[in-house]
Amino acid sequence: MQTGKQYDVIIIGGSYAGLSAAMALGRSLKKVLIIDSGKPCNRQTPHSHNFITQDGEKPAVIAGKAKEQVLKYSTVSYIPDLALSGEKGENGFTITTQSGENFEARKLIFATGIKDTLPDIPGxxxxxxxxxxxxxxxxxxxxxxxxxxxxxxxxxxxxxxxxxxxxxxxxxxxxxxxxxxxxxxxxxxxxxxxxxxxxxxxxxxxxxxxxxxxxxxxxxxxxxxxxxxAVPFTQHSGIPASLGCELTEQGHIKVDAFQQSTVPGVYACGDNAAMMRSVANAVYSGNVAGAMVNKELTDEQF
The missing domain is CATH 3.50.50.60 (FAD/NAD(P)-binding domain)
Structure with missing residues (x-):
């Protein structure tokens, strides 16, 4: 569990993309902190579909099983909190949460999702x-x-x-x-x-x-x-933009094929960085982000 406030990687968002990234990093023994506010975008959806082996399952069941498996890796920690702000320093990044805690990491992964802007139509x-x-x-x-x-x-x-x-x-x-x-x-x-x-x-x-x-x-x-x-959306977290991450014309965090944002050391995965909104794509992009962050950390050390 959590020991100290310095990590290799902080993952903001603990749903499908964030947990997938954490698993890739945990299996490589990287010290990871997941900060999650507990408000996934699909929390009103009764069943998840088009995700092989989990077709028709409740989203909360999939996420709960994923969290249980990820936290079996001893270097991965999880806190229920809301990340409010982030700063880039000389040796990495500092994230401040709603509870007033500060956590430091060499790399950041944003798996924060998006927030639908529903029309003001009764019902x-x-x-x-x-x-x-x-x-x-x-x-x-x-x-x-x-x-x-x-x-x-x-x-x-x-x-x-x-x-x-x-x-x-x-x-x-x-x-x-x-x-x-x-x-x-x-x-x-x-x-x-x-x-x-x-x-x-x-x-x-x-x-x-x-x-x-x-x-x-x-x-x-x-x-x-x-x-x-077809409803508009905004980024669920304003921290990526405050750190200088560029957004696409559609409003997603701009990433390359390896989920790297336009700010060195900052990655994004899941709905916040892709037009394809699905559990399957979130898991895939999170896995890629975790692997690429692990490679970057390895390249810096080896």
Whole structure:
């Protein structure tokens, strides 16, 4: 367990990506501290899919098993806390937490995820992650053949429409405003018999977490069993940006093929650094980050 406050690596975020990185480092006997606030982005999602050997399992069960396995490595420590700030020093980095603790490490790995910015539509948040979802790969099979809506506009809506149309033909795109497409794009939607509704969405009618209908500003309703929504996001942690990590145009932490950010000694993995939001990708990118940080530490010592 924790001995002292100096580490080879501090991993901020203890969900799938962070735990995967910690396992790679723990197996190489690196002294690692995981700082985790306990608020994974998918905490409302009842089941995880498209992750081989774990298809249909509850996300908390996967994370709990992973944490149990990772903490069996004696050089890995874990604290439930929120990392508030970070500073780069002469020999590495210092992380300050909400509880007032300071921890030092030669390298940092951010597995902090992202925070969805949900629209201020009554009923939306209660259904998010269950019957209002973001990803056909994560949820589409379970929602197949259902009466489905897509709450999006522009290129994102077209992207989702193509993927979801393969899963259900009862499909309506809700732009909640003027449709931002060319005539050719509208013709493609018409060709596939995808209805477009531009009227503003004002409420999600639901029964618990089950969406039942969408209420529009003109008082009309559309009955749906599932809704895909393209929502904006922000970085869950502002520390990478404060350290100088560059972000992509989409808002992800910019990393190379080895999960190295634009700041030497700082790595990022999982949803905060990738467009593909999935448990499988988080585990993969975390494993790469852990291995690459171990290589960098080894190269500096050997």
């Amino acid at each position: 939306f948040a209660a259904c998010w992650g269950t019957t209002i979802v973001h990803c056909p790969y994560c949820h589409g099979y379970e929602l197949r053949n259902m009466k489905t809506g897509i709450l999006a506009n522009g290129e994102r809506a077209l992207h989702l429409a193509g993927l979801v149309h393969n899963l259900t033909k009862d499909l309506t795109v809700l732009t909640s405003g003027k449709a931002a497409w060319t005539q050719e794009q509208i013709a493609k939607l018409d060709q596939h018999r995808i209805t477009i509704i531009e009227t503003g969405v004002v409420e999600i009618i639901r029964n618990g977490a089950q969406i039942e209908a969408v209420l529009f500003s003109d008082g009309s309703k559309l009955q749906v069993d599932a809704l895909y929504a």
